[in-house]
Every structure is written in C-alpha cells, then in structure tokens.
Amino acid sequence: MLKVRNIHTYYGGSHVLHDVSLDLEAGQTVALLGRNGAGKTTTINSIIGFVPPRAGSITFKGATITGAPPYTLAHMGMGLVPQGRRIFSSLTVEENLRLAQRAAGRRNGWSLERIYATFPVLQERAKSGGTQLSGGEQQMLAIARALATGPDVLLLDEPSEGLAPLIVAEVGRMLAALKREGLAMLLVEQHVALAISVADVVYVLNKGQIVFSGAPAILQQNSAMRQQYLGV
C-alpha cells in the first residue's frame, strides 16, 4: 500500500535521512522506533510531502507520490496525526472535525456520531476552542480529525508524547481498535512498549538509517540492540 524506497531527505544543507526504505501493507501496523533526532519525524514529513525527499521514491496505492503536495495525499486517503497535535486554535472542536470531513473530499470519513461514540470527551468539549483542551483531549481530537478525513493509511507521529500513563494506555487501546478494523498505520513512537504492543513489523532508525526491520518479538529478545538504538 505504501512503499518508501531509498529516500534521502535534507533540511537545508543537513542530510537527515540516508537511503531509508520501508513498506506498509494494507491492514498492517508498522512501528518506526528510534532515539530523538534519529529521523522518525523526518520520515513522516517526507511521506506526507512536508519535506520532499531529494532522492528515492515513495508510492502510495501504486501511484508515485514523491514530492506531491500534502492535500493531494489526503484526497488519496492518507491521514496524519502530527507530532505536537497541531490542533487549529481558532476553530472549535466540532469545526476541526467538520473541516476534516469535508476537506479531503472523501466519502468514507468518520461521522460526528461515530467520532463522539468513540471519543465521548470530544462531544463534551464540542464547542470549546481547539487549544482549550488538555493534552490528552487534544491528542484524541488529532486522531479523530485524521479519521474524519476517511484515511486508508494513518500516519501517527508520537501520539503518546507528553501524556500521562493512563492516557497513553487509552491511546494504546484506541490504536488496537483501529488495527482490528483493518486500518493500515505507520506509528512513530518513543514509547517502545506501546509501539511493540500493536505493531506487526518494527523498523528502527538510527542517525537517519534503518538499522533493524523485523517482527517485534525479535527486537524484544535482542536487548543489546534495544540498549544501543533505543536506550531501553
């Protein structure tokens, strides 16, 4: 469904991603792990078109999307839960969701009823401004907003960042539920246990290079590698 092949991505003059390749099949959950600054967010930004790679190619549903503007990817069914949530502060919770439903021009977006049934807290805060929410509520809104666009692939960039353990567990249950529904997900995480609990395949990035790919169980057994690349 999503194929990243040998991409090299730069921020100005600094070469961040070196020859990164990864695959995400329909219905699969792939976790991308690594320390701070390993290039995880840059990989997401390369795929969604925020920072197009200078070399290599990315295909989505068989079409080459390297360097395509982000809005065309949203129309094709790519959803983003970005790092830092990036909730629109001058829109209410409900406006954030309604905008997402309409903006991508897709028919399979989650309805407000379904979103509110899944995230009851968002219904309570429907008329609140996007940034009056707590961190956990904002994260739920960021996930709900991406689902409202009707994605076939969901890119999640550190959904557990800065959240209390109880909320992290809730995010974990949410991801497991989405996985059961067959949504393909690329999950970037610092929270290794959370990622391993839902992932079918794990990639580990170090200094912009893929240093491991395989089943989560293999990574779990290899404590030397976890120590070296993940610091756990």
Added chain:
Amino acid sequence: MTLDTFVIQLTNGLVFSLLLFLIAAGLSLIFGLMDVVNLSHGAFYLLGAYVGLSITRWTGSFWLALLFSPLLVAVIGLVVERFLLRQLYRRGHLDQVLCTFGVGLILADVMRSVWGSYVESVAIPAPLDGQIVIGGLPFPVYRLAVIVFGLLIALGLWLLIERTLVGAMIRAGVNDAQMASALGINIPRLFALVFAGGTALAALGGVAASPILNIYQGLDSEILILALVVVVIGGLGTLQGAFWASLIVGMADVFGKALLPEFSVFVTYAIMAGVLLVRPQGLFRREQTRLA
C-alpha cells in the same frame, strides 16, 4: 469642540474607519494566511478607484463601477498571485516584499500613464447626493450610506469567516497552513482565492471612497501605510482585529486632524508604537500561531 462638530467629526471618523477596514481586512488576511506582506495592496486600492472612475465616465453609472471595478482588479490580483507570488512562497519575506513593492511601483507607473497626474474626483451618485437633517444637524447622505455599506460588508465578511466552510478553511490556514494541507485543503487555491478577495476589497474601498476623497497619484502609498498600521495594531490575520484597529486609526486620524492638526500623524503612530510595546502580537491576535 462643540457637540455639533464632535458629532460631525464622529461621522467622518466612522466613514474613514470603515473605508480603511475594507482595505486593511484584505491586507490582514493575506498577511495572516499566506505570510506575505503585500506592499502592492495600496496600488490595488488606487487602481480600483481609477478603474471605477473610467467605468463611471463610460457608462455614466457609479453603481456599475462599484460592481465591476473590484471584479476587474481581482482578476489582475489573481494574475499577480499565480505568476509572481506563487513562485515566492518558499522564499523569505525579503523576496516577497521586493516583489510586491515592485508590482506596486509598476502599477503606479501604469496608472500614471493611463490616467495622468491630475487630481480626479467622482460625483456623488444621484440618489445619495443630498443631506438629511438629524437632530438639527445636516448629514451628507453618501457618508451615511458608506457607513451602512461598510458595516454590512464587515458583517458579511464576519459571517463568511466564522460561519462557513471556506471561512473555517481560511482560519485553519491562518493557524497552520501546512497542517491544513495535510487534511486535504488545497492551499494554493485557497491562497489565490484570499488574494483575489483581498484585492477586490481594496478596490471596492477605492471606488466607495472616490466620491469623498479625491483620486491622485501617491494615494496608493498613503493608504498602504495606514492599512499597515491597522494590521499591526489589530494583529495579523484576524478580521475582528482589522475592524477595531480600523476604528482606532480612523478616529485617531480624523480627530487628530481636527484637534491637533500639527500632530495628527504623530497620534496614529504613537498608538501603533504603544501597541507594539505592550502587545506586539496586536490587540486581537489570541496567540502566536505556526505558519508553514
């Protein structure tokens, strides 16, 4: 100042404020959404006034000018956005400022060669050229009409921005254009729409002002500077900010000229400097937001 002159000046202040709002609203939205300081905005205002002048002369109808001049100027705005500005979004502010400043200079030269350097004026359209007496004071009907018209446009813009899907797209784009794009919003098209809308509003202001203020070369930069002051005071990308700051600047200008003629320019800039010192993000900007 007697009560009578106070009321008259208040009316003049409202008229000037609302004309200023028409111009500053577009400048502020373009600035807030596209992160482009559009220094050609004053030229679009003056172009609107001149095109309106020609339409009024050809057709004899001020109303046709009020309708068609903004549309024509918006088309020119679209061309400028599509073929010049769009190439520069990824560059720094300096490139954009140089580009829009250059566009302003070119438009000013074109206007000089087409309409000459005379001071032009437009007659007040027939049904609105009288006066009405309210509470013993005579008020020019056209000025009252400009106040009503300006308030209606302000209300319409507010409804557009706060109550429609396109308005939500614009607000989302002002907050975080990159994230808005990731949700599927066609940002280049939204930018073009807002730029064209902003230039149309500036031109509308130019036509509406032409029966009151004269039309002359150099008016473009005078108006641009006042509109920039409004945007600084109100905060980037907020319609409410542009509205209230237009009232502040318009009133300061009119009352400054009446009460302290030697210091009238000083009054406007003192307010701006004060706002910059106390609330550098502007009076109505809620917080610093991320722009792509």
